[in-house]
Amino acid sequence: EIVMTQSPATLSVPPGERATLSCRASQSVSSNLAWYQQKPGQAPRLLIYGASTRATGIPARFSGSGSGAEFTLTISSLQSEDFAVYYCQQYDDRPPWTFGQGTKVEIK
Amino acid sequence: EVQLVESGGGLVQPGGSLKLSCAASGFTFSGSAMHWVRQASGKGLEWVGRIRSKINNYATAYAESVKGRFTISRDESNSTAYLHMNSLKTEDTAVYYCVRQANYYYMDVWGIGTTVTVSS
Numbered sequence: 001e002i003v004m005t006q007s008p009a010t011l012s013v014p015p016g017e018r019a020t021l022s023c024r025a026s027q028s029v030s031s032n033l034a035w036y037q038q039k040p041g042q043a044p045r046l047l048i049y050g051a052s053t054r055a056t057g058i059p060a061r062f063s064g065s066g067s068g069a070e071f072t073l074t075i076s077s078l079q080s081e082d083f084a085v086y087y088c089q090q091y092d093d094r095p096p097w098t099f100g101q102g103t104k105v106e107i108k
Numbered sequence: 109e110v111q112l113v114e115s116g117g118g119l120v121q122p123g124g125s126l127k128l129s130c131a132a133s134g135f136t137f138s139g140s141a142m143h144w145v146r147q148a149s150g151k152g153l154e155w156v157g158r159i160r161s162k163i164n165n166y167a168t169a170y171a172e173s174v175k176g177r178f179t180i181s182r183d184e185s186n187s188t189a190y191l192h193m194n195s196l197k198t199e200d201t202a203v204y205y206c207v208r209q210a211n212y213y214y215m216d217v218w219g220i221g222t223t224v225t226v227s228s
Contacts, residue, residue, distance in 0.1 A: 032214075034214040034215070036153075043218040043221055044153065044205070044218050045218065046214070046215065046216050046217075049210070049214040049216070050212070055216065087152065089214070089215070094169075095170075096171055097143070097213075099154070099155070100152070
């Protein structure tokens with residue numbers, strides 16, 4: 001089973017600033033990596049798939065990069081609606097599909 | 109509009125059973141693999157299991173934590189997926205999400221979730 005590790009656990013960022021979230025896989029997952037956003041009381045929402053492709057309707061301020069075992073989600077200028085928990089997930093070696101433990105982006 | 113709506117959650121005693129339903133609309137249900145993902149309160153996301161489409165023989169796969177206790181099925185006639193849960197444990201308490209799998213194995217559409225509480 002591939003273990004996904006996200007860092008940091010919590011990221012405090014002022015509105016308008018850049019946020020950089022990291023995700024590491026215990027072995028290579030090629031580019032088979034997705035990012036999800038979850039707001040309190042809501043279901044997760046797909047942001048990025050294929051490590052760098054934005055899902056339909058996702059603003060351009062969200063970008064994904066990386067391949068192999070190291071990945072990054074960047075939010076270029078944080079808006080109020082971006083404060084949430086973000087999860088990475090690998091779908092390269094499945095089953096099982098595995099998620100990181102999440103990074104909470106909070107207002108500084 | 110693509111939509112998944114779960115139902116069937118509730119309070120059940122340890123050792124009991126429960127069946128969750130996931131009603132799909134707005135897309136060709138028969139062509140999609142479907143997953144269940146759960147989330148305990150304040151915790152992260154945990155994949156539970158998946159059922160593939162008819163063309164893939166309705167193949168199922170399960171997390172080790174639920175294997176032998178949970179079963180996923182689907183009914184194409186009413187575009188619904190099911191999660192049959194037996195021998196429930198307190199650690200199965202969570203919000204259960206039904207999720208559509210996209211063509212390349214990531215998860216692109218999530219339901220609103222239904223809450224399962226296992227407690228005496």
